[in-house]
Every structure is written in C-alpha cells, then in structure tokens.
Amino acid sequence: AAEKELRLALVEDPNHPLANYYLGDILLKSQKADDAVPLLEIAVAANPQLPQAYFQLGKCYVAQGKLQEALKVLLKAAELDSSDKATHYQLAQLYAQLKQPDKSQYHMEVFRKLYEQERDKNFKRDQKALHKAEDSASN
Numbered sequence: 001a002a003e004k005e006l007r008l009a010l011v012e013d014p015n016h017p018l019a020n021y022y023l024g025d026i027l028l029k030s031q032k033a034d035d036a037v038p039l040l041e042i043a044v045a046a047n048p049q050l051p052q053a054y055f056q057l058g059k060c061y062v063a064q065g066k067l068q069e070a071l072k073v074l075l076k077a078a079e080l081d082s083s084d085k086a087t088h089y090q091l092a093q094l095y096a097q098l099k100q101p102d103k104s105q106y107h108m109e110v111f112r113k114l115y116e117q118e119r120d121k122n123f124k125r126d127q128k129a130l131h132k133a134e135d136s137a138s139n
Contacts, residue, residue, distance in 0.1 A: 002026065017047035033063035044073070051080035051103050055087050062094060070094055084115045 007021040009016060024025045024039035040057040043050060055078035061070035071094055088111040096103035 013041055015046045017043045017050060017053070020046065020054070021050060021053045024053070024060075028056055028060055028063075032068070033060040036060050037064070044076075049080060051077045051084065054080065055084070055090070056088060057095075062090075067098055071098070077089060083114060085111050085118070086115065 005025065005028050006019050006026070009019040010023065013019070019045050020039040020043040023041060024036040025031075027036035027039065037057065037060045040060060043053040044057060047053070058070045058074035058077060061067070061073065065101065071091075074091050075085060077084065078091060088107045089126045091109035092104045092111060095101070095107060124125060
C-alpha cells in the first residue's frame with residue numbers, strides 16, 4: 001500500500017526527495033537495490049541535506065559492488081550526521097572490504113562509542129522510570 005501511494009506521489013512530483021527516499025528504502029529492503037538506486041540518487045540531488053538517503057544509497061552501491069561510490073556517499077552521510085551509528089558501522093565494514101584496517105577500526109570505534117552512549121542513556125531513562133513507578137506504588 002505504501003509503495004503504491006509513493007509511486008502515485010512521484011507521478012505528481014517526480015523529484016520529491018522524501019517520496020523518492022521512502023520508495024528507494026522500500027525497494028532496498030525488498031532486495032531490489034538496482035531499482036532503488038535511481039530513486040535515491042534523485043532524493044540526494046533534490047535534497048542534499050538528507051543523510052538517510054545517502055546512507056541507503058551507499059548500501060545499494062555496496063550491494064552492487066560499487067565500493068568507491070558507496071564510500072563517497074557514506075562519507076557524505078557521516079558528514080551530515082556524525083552521530084548515526086549505522087553509518088559508522090557501514091563505513092567500518094566497507095573500509096574492511098577495501099583493505100583499509102585503520103579506517104575500518106576508527107569507524108568501528110566511533111560506532112562502539114555511540115552505541116554505548118545510547119545504551120547508557122536508555123539505562124538511565126529506564127532507571128528513572130522504574131524509580132518513579134516504585135515511588136508511585138509506595139504512595
């Protein structure tokens with residue numbers, strides 16, 4: 001249903017960045033990287049500030065074996081959103097494939113730090129909620 005709605009939206013505005021991004025995302029998740037690439041390329045051209053589109057385009061390029069193209073767009077995604085764990089993880093994997101262990105290790109370390117920060121933040125949030133629930137139960 002979502003795919004059909006997005007295709008209809010693209011009939012109205014073929015360069016709509018979010019419609020192209022979301023349809024490209026759906027196609028990539030359906031193992032249709034070749035079909036997703038042109039949509040994601042339109043998305044990043046129409047909105048060069050959309051890190052998720054660069055990330056998904058990078059994943060498509062990796063799936064197609066276009067590793068240098070993937071590197072270029074994944075680095076752009078990281079530049080636009082340096083706190084995205086998935087981008088750093090993907091860069092670590094890609095640099096490993098490109099036989100650049102130092103860069104791979106660097107991005108894996110960034111991924112690990114971001115993961116730990118998120119985990120700690122979630123733990124503190126959960127602890128706070130638990131204490132609040134305990135306080136409510138004791139009153």
